[in-house]
Structures are given as structure tokens and as C-alpha cells.
Amino acid sequence: xxxxxVTLMVFGTIPFILRNPWYxxxxxSWLSYQNPHKLAWGFANNMPFAQxxxxxxxxxxxxxxxxxxxxxxxxxxxWALFFLWLIICAxxxxxxxxxxxxxxxxxxxQLIVFVTMLLMRDFEKVNQLxxxxxxxxxxxxxxxxxxxxFTGGGYHVFGPPGSEIEENNALAVAILMIxxxxxxxxxxxxxxxxxxxxxxxxxxxxxxxxxxxxxxALIAIAAVGGFYWWKSQTKLVTGFIIxxxxxxxxxxxxxxxxxxxxxxxxxxxxxxxxxxxTAWQFTIAVANDRFTGGGFNSSxxxxxxxxxxxxxxxxxFVAHSIYFGVLGDGGWPGLLLFLLVILGxxxxxxxxxxxxxxxxxRADYNLLARMLQVSIVxxxxxxxxxxxxxxxxxxxxxxxxxxxxxLVKGIYPRKTKGKVAASSxxxxxxxxxx
Numbered sequence: 367x368x369x370x371x372v373t374l375m376v377f378g379t380i381p382f383i384l385r386n387p388w389y390x391x392x393x394x395s396w397l398s399y400q401n402p403h404k405l406a407w408g409f410a411n412n413m414p415f416a417q418x419x420x421x422x423x424x425x426x427x428x429x430x431x432x433x434x435x436x437x438x439x440x441x442x443x444x445w446a447l448f449f450l451w452l453i454i455c456a457x458x459x460x461x462x463x464x465x466x467x468x469x470x471x472x473x474x475x476q477l478i479v480f481v482t483m484l485l486m487r488d489f490e491k492v493n494q495l496x497x498x499x500x501x502x503x504x505x506x507x508x509x510x511x512x513x514x515x516f517t518g519g520g521y522h523v524f525g526p527p528g529s530e531i532e533e534n535n536a537l538a539v540a541i542l543m544i545x546x547x548x549x550x551x552x553x554x555x556x557x558x559x560x561x562x563x564x565x566x567x568x569x570x571x572x573x574x575x576x577x578x579x580x581x582x583a584l585i586a587i588a589a590v591g592g593f594y595w596w597k598s599q600t601k602l603v604t605g606f607i608i609x610x611x612x613x614x615x616x617x618x619x620x621x622x623x624x625x626x627x628x629x630x631x632x633x634x635x636x637x638x639x640x641x642x643x644t645a646w647q648f649t650i651a652v653a654n655d656r657f658t659g660g661g662f663n664s665s666x667x668x669x670x671x672x673x674x675x676x677x678x679x680x681x682x683f684v685a686h687s688i689y690f691g692v693l694g695d696g697g698w699p700g701l702l703l704f705l706l707v708i709l710g711x712x713x714x715x716x717x718x719x720x721x722x723x724x725x726x727x728r729a730d731y732n733l734l735a736r737m738l739q740v741s742i743v744x745x746x747x748x749x750x751x752x753x754x755x756x757x758x759x760x761x762x763x764x765x766x767x768x769x770x771x772x773l774v775k776g777i778y779p780r781k782t783k784g785k786v787a788a789s790s791x792x793x794x795x796x797x798x799x800x
Contacts, residue, residue: 369410372403376415383422387430388485390423392498394478398758399502401526420474423481434484437777439768441710442483445761448696448703449476452662455696459661460652460669468662472756479761486769487778492734495766497556499759500547503531504567507541511570514577519619523577530757538575538583539748542590543759545571546737546744554730576615586748593743597736642751645683648675649694659697688749695755704755708742711764714771715739721774731774738763738770 376397383390394416396402403410427434436442449472456465486492503525510523525537545568552564575583591608598604645665651673652660660669667682677683685691692704718735722728745760754760772778 368406369403369408372406372410372415373413375402376413376419379419380422383419384426384429387423387426387481388491388494390419390426391478391482391485392494393419394423395495395498395758395762396502398475398478399499399526399529400505401529404527404529416474420478423478427481427484435487436480437483437768437772439714439771441707441714441764441768441771444703444706444710445479445764448700448707451700451703452696455658455700456661458658460656460664461666462661464664464666465662472662475756475758475761478758479765482762482765483768486765487772489730489773489778489780492766492769492773493554493556495762496547496734497551499762500544500551503540503544503759504548504571506537507544507571507574508567510537510541510574510577511572514573515570519573519577519579521577522579523574530754534578535580535582535748536752536754536757538578538580539586539744539752539754540757540759541571541575541578542583542586542744542748543741543763545590546594546740550730550734550737553733572611572615576619582748582751585751586744589747590740590744594740597740641677641683642686644675644677645685646687646690648673648682649685649690651675653693653697653701657697657699659700660694662695664694684753686751686753688745688752688755691753691755707764708746711742711767712739714767715742718770718774728774731770735770738767 376393379389379393383393397416397419403413403415452472453469456462456469459465482495486495506525513521514523522534523537524534525531525540531537531540548564548568548571552561552568555561555564572587575587591612595601595604595608648665648670649660652664652669655673665682665684667677667680670677670682685694688704689701693701696703715735715738719732719739722732722735725732741763745754745757745763749755749757749760769778773780
């Protein structure tokens with residue numbers, strides 16, 4: 367039954383995508399972030415739904431030529447240079463025969479990011495993409511949080527099967543990236559009922575982060591909490607709430623969780639931590655030796671031996687870090703371009719916050735920019751211990767940042783004809799503080 371429902375839903379989007387290519391971006395985001403077909407157990411489980419939607423989306427773009435407009439934004443150029451450099455590095459890499467699969471995955475994701483930037487030309491589309499992201503990942507975060515609460519936190523919480531965030535550690539970072547967007551949706555809800563359910567959604571999502579039993583997530587949640595408090599305009603209240611939540615969360619979790627978190631300070635005795643450090647040593651050695659780095663999937667035992675890297679169990683390990691992962695894939699130039707993309711996002715969001723400060727008509731822009739910065743902090747902190755450098759959500763946030771920048775500069779209109787912007791909907795109050 368699930369197979370039939372998912373199949374009908376996917377093919378049911380095709381007429382809408384052909385009519386408006388933006389629906390293709392939303393449909394692809396749904397399939398990418400939630401992987402609904404992997405929740406089925408029959409024929410739909412292995413159907414290439416994302417590819418089908420992507421093909422229809424590209425066809426729709428050919429039909430609707432008037433809707434194609436790439437933003438004139440310097441960040442777009444840095445983004446393009448970064449991925450062009452990565453592809454070049456992969457083609458001349460240490461193990462090019464193993465790079466094909468990763469090249470295809472990266473190109474597919476970035477193609478949709480490119481299309482998103484082409485089409486996201488008003489604030490309604492920005493909001494729609496945010497709602498879709500929160501719905502898809504929030505489904506698993508809320509479900510995982512409820513599971514954590516009712517089982518006493520004794521089991522790991524996992525994400526969408528077959529996705530980039532299926533593993534508990536990756537899911538925890540993704541949740542921390544969408545919780546700030548949940549805060550934004552609470553302040554500027556698309557419907558009144560969304561405002562009512564969002565506090566519970568945030569609570570259960572944070573519970574799911576603890577329920578992931580991820581040590582990296584504990585570090586990331588501390589970074590996110592600290593930065594959120596710093597960006598808050600009501601620091602006394604925010605700080606009190608964060609401390610109360612931290613205290614009760616700490617007390618609630620079982621002894622097994624406390625024992626696992628305690629190993630953070632004993633990393634030398636933890637095989638997983640030492641494997642990461644060994645992988646980081648390898649990426650540094652490769653980057654120092656080769657201007658183009660090792661290319662995708664260059665972490666093999668053969669290459670470890672070539673660079674004199676001693677490894678336990680005679681096994682090679684991936685970097686498990688967005689920074690060292692990019693360093694290994696693209697060398698020092700690749701890491702520099704990656705950091706320039708992050709810096710570009712941060713500077714544009716800071717500019718948005720400055721231009722919209724104390725402007726009640728653009729309070730939603732201001733809050734969204736501040737929450738996007740919190741999401742970036744979650745990515746930077748949690749990603750330090752995970753291979754999420756090409757994760758869809760991080761690059762989706764970049765596209766949203768660029769779209770928001772164009773809106774604030776007046777290049778894009780706040781709303782299109784016949785559509786009502788979030789802050790002008792009847793019954794939706796526009797707050798000035800967060």
C-alpha cells in the first residue's frame with residue numbers, strides 16, 4: 367500500500383512540474399531529504415523517483431524559458447569555481463576509477479542547487495523551500511524525539527533510510543541545522559496551526575539530538591546553544607531557557623549515554639576517534655604532496671601505505687570531517703574555496719541583518735538571516751566530525767542565502783503577483799525580537 371501511495375504522489379507531481387518548474391525543486395527536495403520511497407517495502411523502494419522528477423524539472427525549464435535567471439551574486443561564482451575545481455581534482459586524482467559514483471552524486475545535488483538559484487526569485491519561494499526542508503527532516507526528528515522520550519533515551523535515533531543522514535551522527539547535525547528554521551517558522555508561520563505545533567516540534571527535535579547518542583552532536587548542540595544565545599535579543603530569558611533545557615536533558619538521559627559522552631575527553635582510547643585522526647593525517651599528507659589533492663575516494667590502503675600512514679586493522683578510513691574531507695578531495699585550494707563559500711554566506715547574512723535591523727516591514731528577513739547563521743554554526747561544528755561536505759541541506763542554505771540577499775537588495779520582488787508574502791498574511795503577527 368505504501369508503494370502505491372508514494373508512486374501516485376510522485377507521478378501526481380509531474381503535471382504541476384511541467385506547469386511550473388519550481389514545483390520540481392520542491393518535489394526533488396521532498397524525495398532527497400525524506401526518501402519516502404525507502405519507507406516502502408515493495409517495488410517503490412528501488413524506483414529512481416528523484417531522477418524522474420529531475421528529468422521532468424529540466425524539461426519544464428526548457429518549456430518555461432522566461433523563469434530562468436541566475437542571480438548576479440559573487441557567491442555564485444565562488445560556488446561554481448569550487449565544484450569545478452573538485453571535478454578537475456577527481457579526474458586527475460589518486461584513484462580516479464573510484465571517483466565516478468561520487469562525481470555523479472555531487473553533480474546531481476549541485477544541478478538542483480543551480481536550478482534552485484535560477485527559480486527562487488521571490489520570498490514566497492524562499493519560504494516554501496524552508497517549509498519543505500523542515501517538514502522532511504522534521505518528520506524524523508519529531509518521531510525520533512518521541513521515541514527518545516518514551517524509551518528513556520536508551521536507544522539510538524536514525525534518519526531516513528538510504529539517505530545522507532541515515533546514520534545517527536549525521537541525523538543529529540541535520541536536526542540542529544533545521545531547529546533554527548523551526549524557530550523562524552514559529553515566528554512567521556504559514557498557517558496559525560503551524561505556530562501551535564512548532565514548540566513541541568522543537569522540543570522533540572532537540573530530544574532526538576540527545577537520542578542520537580552522538581558525541582559530535584553534543585559538541586555541536588553546545589556551539590549552537592551558545593551562538594543562539596549570543597544572537598538573541600533577549601539574552602537573559604534565552605540563557606535561562608537554555609540552561610533549564612540542558613539540565614533536564616542531562617538528567618533525563620540514561621547511564622549508557624553519560625558513559626558514551628564521557629569518552630570525548632578520552633579520545634586516545636577510542637578507536638573511532640583515532641581512526642579519524644589517522645584519516646586526517648593522510649589528507650594533510652596528500653594535500654602537501656599534490657596541489658590538486660587526492661580526488662574523490664582516494665582513501666585506500668594502497669595510498670595509506672604510499673604516504674607512510676600507519677593504520678589499525680590494516681584498513682583505510684574516510685576523513686569524517688567536512689574540512690579534512692574537502693582537503694583530501696581538493697587539496698589546499700579546494701579547502702580555501704570551500705571556506706570562501708562559507709565566509710561569503712556569513713558575510714551576506716550579516717549584511718542582511720544590518721540592513722533590516724529595526725525594520726518591522728522586513729523583520730522576517732532579519733530573523734531568517736540570524737537563524738540561517740545558527741544553522742551554519744551547526745553545520746560547521748557538527749560537520750567537523752562527519753563527511754557532510756556535499757550534504758544537500760548545506761548547499762540548499764547557500765541557495766536560500768543568495769535568494770534572501772537578492773530580496774534585501776531589491777533585485778527580486780518580495781512577492782509575485784497574486785501571492786501574499788508571509789508578513790502580510792491576515793492573522794500573522796510580525797515580531798521585532800527573537
